Amino acid sequence: MSALTVYRDENPGLREQAGLYRRITKLNIKAQAAYRGEFVLGLVFGLVWQGSMVLFAGVLLLRFPGLGGWKQGDVLLIASMRLVSHGLYVATFANISRLSMYVQEGRMDGFLLRPLPVYRQVLLTQFMVPAFGDLLAGLGIFTLALFRLDLAWTPLKVLYVVGGILGGMLVEAGVQTLLAIPALRFTGMFTWANWVDQMISTFGNYPLNVLPNPVRDALTFAFPVAFIAYLPAAIVTGHTASTGIPLWLTAGAPAIGLLFFLASKAAWYRSLRWYSSVGG
Amino acid sequence: MLSEFYEWGRVSSTLVMLATRAALTYWLWHALYASTTSSAGLNAQQATTYAMLGVFYIAFRTVNRWAARDTMVQHMLEGTIAYWFLRPVSPRRYYCVRACGDLAYGACWGALAYGVCLTTGVISPPVSTRAALATLATLALGLVILYYLKLLIDLACFWTVVNFQLVIMYEIVQNVLAGALVPLWFFPGWFASFDRLLPFQGTLNVPLSLYIGRTPVSQLGGDLAVQAVWIAVLAALSTLVWRRAAARVTVLGG
Numbered sequence: 001m002s003a004l005t006v007y008r009d010e011n012p013g014l015r016e017q018a019g020l021y022r023r024i025t026k027l028n029i030k031a032q033a034a035y036r037g038e039f040v041l042g043l044v045f046g047l048v049w050q051g052s053m054v055l056f057a058g059v060l061l062l063r064f065p066g067l068g069g070w071k072q073g074d075v076l077l078i079a080s081m082r083l084v085s086h087g088l089y090v091a092t093f094a095n096i097s098r099l100s101m102y103v104q105e106g107r108m109d110g111f112l113l114r115p116l117p118v119y120r121q122v123l124l125t126q127f128m129v130p131a132f133g134d135l136l137a138g139l140g141i142f143t144l145a146l147f148r149l150d151l152a153w154t155p156l157k158v159l160y161v162v163g164g165i166l167g168g169m170l171v172e173a174g175v176q177t178l179l180a181i182p183a184l185r186f187t188g189m190f191t192w193a194n195w196v197d198q199m200i201s202t203f204g205n206y207p208l209n210v211l212p213n214p215v216r217d218a219l220t221f222a223f224p225v226a227f228i229a230y231l232p233a234a235i236v237t238g239h240t241a242s243t244g245i246p247l248w249l250t251a252g253a254p255a256i257g258l259l260f261f262l263a264s265k266a267a268w269y270r271s272l273r274w275y276s277s278v279g280g
Numbered sequence: 281m282l283s284e285f286y287e288w289g290r291v292s293s294t295l296v297m298l299a300t301r302a303a304l305t306y307w308l309w310h311a312l313y314a315s316t317t318s319s320a321g322l323n324a325q326q327a328t329t330y331a332m333l334g335v336f337y338i339a340f341r342t343v344n345r346w347a348a349r350d351t352m353v354q355h356m357l358e359g360t361i362a363y364w365f366l367r368p369v370s371p372r373r374y375y376c377v378r379a380c381g382d383l384a385y386g387a388c389w390g391a392l393a394y395g396v397c398l399t400t401g402v403i404s405p406p407v408s409t410r411a412a413l414a415t416l417a418t419l420a421l422g423l424v425i426l427y428y429l430k431l432l433i434d435l436a437c438f439w440t441v442v443n444f445q446l447v448i449m450y451e452i453v454q455n456v457l458a459g460a461l462v463p464l465w466f467f468p469g470w471f472a473s474f475d476r477l478l479p480f481q482g483t484l485n486v487p488l489s490l491y492i493g494r495t496p497v498s499q500l501g502g503d504l505a506v507q508a509v510w511i512a513v514l515a516a517l518s519t520l521v522w523r524r525a526a527a528r529v530t531v532l533g534g
Binding site for chain 1: 293294296297300301303304307308311312313314315316319320346349440441442443444445446448449452453455456461462466467
């Protein structure tokens, strides 16, 4: 009789799942730290990348009195909410944007064989070190925005900002999950994922009412950048009249983020049958 | 360069990326100038032209060698870097020819976008023929500086083995300090003074400032001299680094 022990996955509870997440993430961080210089640069990278976007917004806000009827502090709130939600996205979901690379490297075949949900395995492929820098930059700008804002904060408003940030994270994750569908067959999709990341980082920091209406609508309904930070910030700062959509839709941005992510994830799972291994 | 046509997704993505980014940049700058006629010595048309040309400049780095698994760091990790040193062409010359191909491909995109925007009146033409010639001269030297900077960053992987973050971070720093994200005229004085000590602004801010007439053509001599000094320094440094790199090629796996 062999001494081989077979471990069976018997619907683990939340505690076991969290433990598994923790163990895999710890191993991933250890793996990344093997190249010390690269690890340190990764920590700095998020700060530099998001810092450059903040610099972009900051320089413009210092030179110009406001944007599209929004005061400086209001625009900073959009930028800071987007930054924090992006930092959370990078820490938890960013691996999905690298799926085309994982397919190219043949890792996807391994994901399909292991006894863990495939999507979860993709997310746990590696730890994104730049997430630390992203979050640090985001929290720094968020603190600055709080000082520049002239708002009467209530518990409901605070709760809504937290919901808006989480909703923004889920919108970004949902967009990248949708892009990960064609990535199951086409390895060139990383360029698109990178483009989406750059577009959100560059143009997600501003009130979208400065754009022509068809473009604003496209960035609301086709490529939902508006739901990441612009619409939640519009509710908090009272700029709801210029969003071009009904108040209930503006206010529902966090919930829409959640629904959009769940729909994207379901669509991704349905598309797994299209997967084609690069090896044939 | 031809690797870009292996997957049409890369070509189409470049087209969409360039068009979208250019259009959003145009609207953003016009919105900023809605409440003022001049800022940092630039009017709306000058600022928009500068910002849009900055977007086209980023397009010079279009070739996606990452997806083609053809970046220096990928060759380093996979051990195929050894072939660079076995071919009858020296790795230094091979890298240079590759970079020229990349530049030619990126320049095609940049020229296409420039032509479309110029004919539709989205951006202004150079302020004078002399300014146009000065722009071309400084742009050419700026591209040489850009080549050497990228080369030095790539060569770092001979020491660090992995330099993914360094490559990406360099591109961001380069965009900020060259003026590709925001025209450098909008930055505070201390930032501009600090930036003048670095080679980056010679790659974009100098040619674009001449193009829009923010810098007079009479300053061309000084600008060209600074660029020439940077090229000499970076070329000497890269020669030294190539020599050292060749002496310590590490092929993973032994």
